[in-house]
Amino acid sequence: xxxxxxxxxxxxxxxxxxxxxxxxxxxxxxxxxxxxxxxxxxxxxxxxxxxxxxxxxxxxxxxxxxxxxxxxxxxxxxxxxxxxxxxxxxxxxxxxxxxxxxxxxxxxxxxxxxxxxxxxxxxxxxxxxxxxxxxxxxxxxxxxxxxxxxxxxxxxxxxxxxxxxxxxxxxxxxxxxxxxxxxxxxxxxxxxxxxxxxxxxxxxxxxxxxxxxxxxxxxxxxxxxxxxxxxxxxxxxxxxxxxxxxxxxxxxxxxxxxxxxxxxxxxxxxxxxxxxxxxxxxxxxxxxxxxxxx
Numbered sequence: 001x002x003x004x005x006x007x008x009x010x011x012x013x014x015x016x017x018x019x020x021x022x023x024x025x026x027x028x029x030x031x032x033x034x035x036x037x038x039x040x041x042x043x044x045x046x047x048x049x050x051x052x053x054x055x056x057x058x059x060x061x062x063x064x065x066x067x068x069x070x071x072x073x074x075x076x077x078x079x080x081x082x083x084x085x086x087x088x089x090x091x092x093x094x095x096x097x098x099x100x101x102x103x104x105x106x107x108x109x110x111x112x113x114x115x116x117x118x119x120x121x122x123x124x125x126x127x128x129x130x131x132x133x134x135x136x137x138x139x140x141x142x143x144x145x146x147x148x149x150x151x152x153x154x155x156x157x158x159x160x161x162x163x164x165x166x167x168x169x170x171x172x173x174x175x176x177x178x179x180x181x182x183x184x185x186x187x188x189x190x191x192x193x194x195x196x197x198x199x200x201x202x203x204x205x206x207x208x209x210x211x212x213x214x215x216x217x218x219x220x221x222x223x224x225x226x227x228x229x230x231x232x233x234x235x236x237x238x239x240x241x242x243x244x245x246x247x248x249x250x251x252x253x254x255x256x257x258x259x260x261x262x263x264x265x266x267x268x269x270x271x272x273x274x275x276x277x278x279x280x281x282x283x284x285x286x287x288x289x290x291x292x293x294x
Contacts, residue, residue, distance in 0.1 A: 143155075182266035189224070
């Protein structure tokens, strides 16, 4: 927050407290002439007159206490612009203290699971619960709460894995992240080449296709695509190249979507969690993801 806005907030807060205090004391009792016998405020609502009685003492002093408490609180805690408060308290520090306390509480349990193979703990009820919470915090934003993915985000509940579904591969993905590198072929193949290669992929998946174009597309595939996807288009998990014959499409399997992928390429990114999650948490999350498709 800039110094200007910090000062503006401090000024508004101070003026508000002063005005509230003035209104409270100024209206505690209405002044009138010493010899006046008037007992009302002079206000009348539907024939009902308001007596000029003092505020109840308990109500008045409760209001005073509230104002005093507000002033003390604003001085003790960071409530006035950039002023840190006399106690030096911050919500970040309090949050970290609670996180550290929770870490210490569950450290022994997580260390015990860390020493066990992923395959052994994948079906453990406690591990599933912890993994589900971690997944909800770190992964559900992309892969969905049900882990079934969406456009551009893999389904983690089936048997189709871009980089491998064994525990070691899943953990490597979580630790290091993944960077897709599907090049754009639009400028190389041209629109006719894109269309022909699309028809060849349609043929590989047993769908309706143009035989003449598919034949030309097979030649393009053999020239440009086999290096990553293999000659039979079954993919290569070492490169993250998907299987193009099983009908599972990360970015959609319509003609238009396949053609767009060929034309423009894809560069999806899976973030690395090595600096976000501790080793034991990654181990438990690995077990959870490994168990999703079992």
